[in-house]
Amino acid sequence: MLGFRKKAPSQVAVSVQTRPEEAFHLARGAPPGPGERSLYRALRENVPLIDASISKLRRLLGAFQVECPQEEAQERLREFLETVQVGxxxxxxxxxxxxxxxxxLTYGNAVGEMVLSxxxxAALYNASxxxxxxxxxxxxEVQVSVWGKEGKRLCPYPQLLLLSALHPEAGSLRGTSLLRGLPFVSEILLKIYKTLGVNWDRLGNVRFAVTCKPDPSGLYAGERARQLAGEWQRAMRSGEVSDFVAVGDVSIQAIGADNQILDSEVPVRQMLEQIVAKLGVPPFLLGLSWSSTERMSSQQADMLTSELDAYRRVLTPVLRKICRxxxxxxxxxxQCRIVWEEITMQDEVDHANARYLTARARQLEQGEEDL
Known part of the structure; x- marks a missing residue:
């Protein structure tokens, strides 16, 4: 169907339509993608909290099962989903x-492909x-093209492509990245971290101001200054603790000792709160020990569950298309149905207690009705 060519009687070559030819490189003429993609990649690379949040959402998405009317088809489909080649x-x-x-999540859009053989x-492919x-x-309708060494070419089999957009605007194909709105906040956060690094680098490598007041007569002032500078450099570069002996009025002070480093805890937390609020991951899942009651943590977990359910609704059509x-x-x-496993962020003990209390209340209500 895609013009596959056999290399051997037992093997069939596959062709991916959303990947440029091997001889083509992006730096050689393909127009760069929107600047947001590079910006969002930089955010994940430079702000560990953002990268950790997206990774957490990926792991918390959970597993799913596929139900088919025919038992044989369901069993073979399950085996296919477990063993299909990906990239x-x-x-x-x-x-x-x-x-x-x-x-x-990162870019607001995702593109994949089913590769036939x-x-x-025969395989699934994540397109860049x-x-x-x-x-x-x-x-x-959506038209998908791929950039190659001969320019842009249209993908000939759109029915094999998998497309998704996250929260697109009305009438638009372009989705909304989960990271939209974070560049400004992240820039401030990185500035604070960079300043902290510079300050601690200076504090760890202390600079000294050595002041020598010469004799009022001014005799041999230059020679004494050079001798004093040489002895000071020798004492500081020896790598060992050594004494510095000077004659005359000599004053030694650490540069910046009178200055006070600004408190970074409050502004850093304010920036982190903005990031966490945008990503929707509870702070306790990211290792942030902010003061919160158990009730607040439970509510945050419920909100995360609803977020994951919304993401599942976006991904379900993609899975259904692959299976069908x-x-x-x-x-x-x-014909098939995608069944996701239940998301639970709560302690199983709490669930057991809730079921027990519900059953107990139902039993008491039935007893009152019998009376």
């Missing part, structure tokens, strides 16, 4: 979905947004 080095639908989800789904261009063709395509190509009825 050059990974395997399984979880690997594909994890990269797809991170791309969606011999009339079957730097290589593809999404264009809106009409109110309900595989079923259709294998000759099965292309």
């Amino acid at each position: 050059p080095a990974e395997q399984g639908i979880d690997a594909f979905l994890g990269v797809y989800f991170e791309q969606l 011999g009339g079957q789904v 947004l730097d290589w593809v261009e999404l264009e809106q063709k009409g109110p309900l 395509t595989w079923l259709a190509l294998e000759g099965y009825e292309p």
